[in-house]
Amino acid sequence: MAELNLRGAELDAAMLETMKDALQEPSHKIIAVDVSDNALGDEGGVKICHYLMDNQLVRRLAMNDNDLGDEAGSACAELLAVNKSIEQLDLEGNYIFNEGVKSLSDVLPKNSTLQHLNLGANQLGIGGAEVLAMGLSRSSLTSLNLSDNRICGRGAEQVLLASKGTGLVFLDLARNEIGPQGLELMCGALESCTVSSLSLAGNRFGADDAAKICASCINCEALEVLLLQQNDLGPEGAKHVADMLPKTRLTALDLTGNSIGDTGTAFLASSLEHSSLIALALGHNSITDEGVHHLTSCSHTLQSLELKANAISDMGGDALKAMAVKHTKLVAMDLLYNNLSTAVLHDLEALLTERVALSANPSKDHQNSEEVTASPASV
Numbered sequence: 001m002a003e004l005n006l007r008g009a010e011l012d013a014a015m016l017e018t019m020k021d022a023l024q025e026p027s028h029k030i031i032a033v034d035v036s037d038n039a040l041g042d043e044g045g046v047k048i049c050h051y052l053m054d055n056q057l058v059r060r061l062a063m064n065d066n067d068l069g070d071e072a073g074s075a076c077a078e079l080l081a082v083n084k085s086i087e088q089l090d091l092e093g094n095y096i097f098n099e100g101v102k103s104l105s106d107v108l109p110k111n112s113t114l115q116h117l118n119l120g121a122n123q124l125g126i127g128g129a130e131v132l133a134m135g136l137s138r139s140s141l142t143s144l145n146l147s148d149n150r151i152c153g154r155g156a157e158q159v160l161l162a163s164k165g166t167g168l169v170f171l172d173l174a175r176n177e178i179g180p181q182g183l184e185l186m187c188g189a190l191e192s193c194t195v196s197s198l199s200l201a202g203n204r205f206g207a208d209d210a211a212k213i214c215a216s217c218i219n220c221e222a223l224e225v226l227l228l229q230q231n232d233l234g235p236e237g238a239k240h241v242a243d244m245l246p247k248t249r250l251t252a253l254d255l256t257g258n259s260i261g262d263t264g265t266a267f268l269a270s271s272l273e274h275s276s277l278i279a280l281a282l283g284h285n286s287i288t289d290e291g292v293h294h295l296t297s298c299s300h301t302l303q304s305l306e307l308k309a310n311a312i313s314d315m316g317g318d319a320l321k322a323m324a325v326k327h328t329k330l331v332a333m334d335l336l337y338n339n340l341s342t343a344v345l346h347d348l349e350a351l352l353t354e355r356v357a358l359s360a361n362p363s364k365d366h367q368n369s370e371e372v373t374a375s376p377a378s379v
Helices: 013-023 041-051 070-082 099-110 125-136 152-163 180-190 207-219 234-247 261-272 289-296 314-326 342-360 366-374
Strands: 002-005 030-034 060-062 088-090 116-118 143-145 170-172 197-199 225-227 252-254 279-281 304-306 332-334
Touching: 002 013, 013 030, 013 041, 041 070, 070 099, 099 125, 125 152, 152 170, 152 180, 180 207, 207 234, 234 261, 261 289, 289 314, 314 342, 332 342
Parallel strands: 002 030, 030 060, 060 088, 088 116, 116 143, 143 170, 170 197, 197 225, 225 252, 252 279, 279 304, 304 332
Antiparallel strands: none
């Protein structure tokens, strides 16, 4: 099986013709095609869709950043109407809206193969989100990216409502200008949605917004992964999140870039042992050794902890090493871009690397297992 990767290859007419022959010859066994960043325009996008009409091997088609418009979007819909192999379609960073979105929405209920659709950064707007929602409710999609589309709160509401009861697992609504007015609409739909992973990154949510989102998440029984990075929650918003955690099934939480500081970290630490979290990301939050002290003083079941680009020194690093020894399920930690010495980083990396190796090779005897959790003399 092979991947045809022509990203940024400056495809011309002759190269497209050669590509046509390759895609229409089954013996090449091409299962993935990436022609992103080639300035194909509608004409080039339509051609590639036509090349794949009779192809039943390609599973992934990526045409990101190609100046595609509605004509190419409609051609993609025509392809999906007959193709039974494409599972992932990436169209991020184009200009597909109006007729292109309507065509894709109309074809979604007719195609039972497509699982992942990426329409990020296509400027769908509220109207485009509402049109797409009509087809989404009867689609086979498990993953949908609608980030950077200015769909606002009303568009988010319609998409969330349409996804209810479907097989959609991951929904990306990052950077969609979901302001205070639209937040009420979105939160109402969030309470009954059935997606298990949701991104609301970069929507400029503040502490008051966090309170509303958290209240809705408590009522959303399916939600397991919540991404809230690059908002403006602050310590007060972190407290709302901390109060929410024990009342949800969340296993992963990303609060990167929210200015929560040591105070917000303390709120989160106090609720960790009562939560289901196994992955927590707190990068770019101005956390110092004081915040680390709160994290290392609590009980938790974390397997992954991300603290990159904070203000942690070797004192905090030593505390994290001691925590890693104590909490044997912790296998991943990101501490890049802090004030840590190479020696401390090396010790932590060695400990966790050995732990991962052991977990991948459970045949090693019990004695070796005990050595990993208690032997590092430098910790």
